[in-house]
Amino acid sequence: MTRVVSLVPSLTEAVAVTLPGALAGATDWCTHPAGLDVPRVGGTKNPRVDRIVSLAPDLVIANEEENRAPDLDALRAAGIEVLVTEVRGVPQALTELDRVLTACGARSRPAWLDAAEAAWTALPAPEVRTTAVVPVWRRPWMVLGRDTFAGDVLARLGVDHVYAGHPERYPRVDLDELRARAPDLVVLPDEPYRFTAGDGPEAFPGLPCALVSGRHLTWYGPSLARAPRTLAAALRAARR
Secondary structure (H helix, E strand, O other), rough: OOOOOEEOHHHHHHHHHHOOOEEEEHHHHHHHOOOOOOOEEEEOOEEEHHHHHHOOOOOEEEEEEOOHHHHHHHHHHHHEEEEEEEEOHHHHHHHHHHHHHHHHHOOOOOOOHHHHHHHHHHHOOOOEEEEEEEEEEOOOOEOOOOOHHHHHHHOOOOEEOOOOOOOOOOOOOHHHHHHHOOOEEEEEEEOOOOOOOOOOHHHOOOOEEEOOHHHHHHOOHHHHHHHHHHHHHHHHHHHO
16 A cells, blocks of 8 residues: 655645545544544644654655655655646546545545535526625735636635735735725635634624635635535525
């Protein structure tokens, strides 16, 4: 069996549920599936390269957004194969998941990936479109900008975030400007910053706020199959 170290939480879950026993290590931020018992190799932005090398993986899986090029170069210099994914939208996520799982030794496409593709393919065209600001961090405020996976997910659910045309992918924007954009909705995920009912909505008085699952908004893996229904329910609840 291929020994895999994953530096991406989404991919960790995908490999763990598809190829039990293949994971030789994962980052400290890899929280799914629950009870995952593998050696930890540091964070996504600061992995312990020496620890990864000591685990002697056949393959390290990474992502161009979540992981730093110098760390991946150091792994390659140590003779370890590194597969780097790029995910900017739902179709690309499905394709990249297929590629990763095949590289990790999967002999067939898992049922959960078929279910995820079916869930997004069957999604009806939204009857009404809504504008939104989508913060992903606070202190300083950062929001979704151009060309992001989460932005594509929301667009497919009828939510157009107002900074989709910004030159940066995750721009810092002053709170007064965010309010001045007067969106129909503010979408507040619980990761990477953990927005809650008591931390986030109070910054946007008078605007409906949807508290959504960050895992369903930003992860590409088994959660993709439930994401359309879970996110749509949270968005509807905020607009009532």
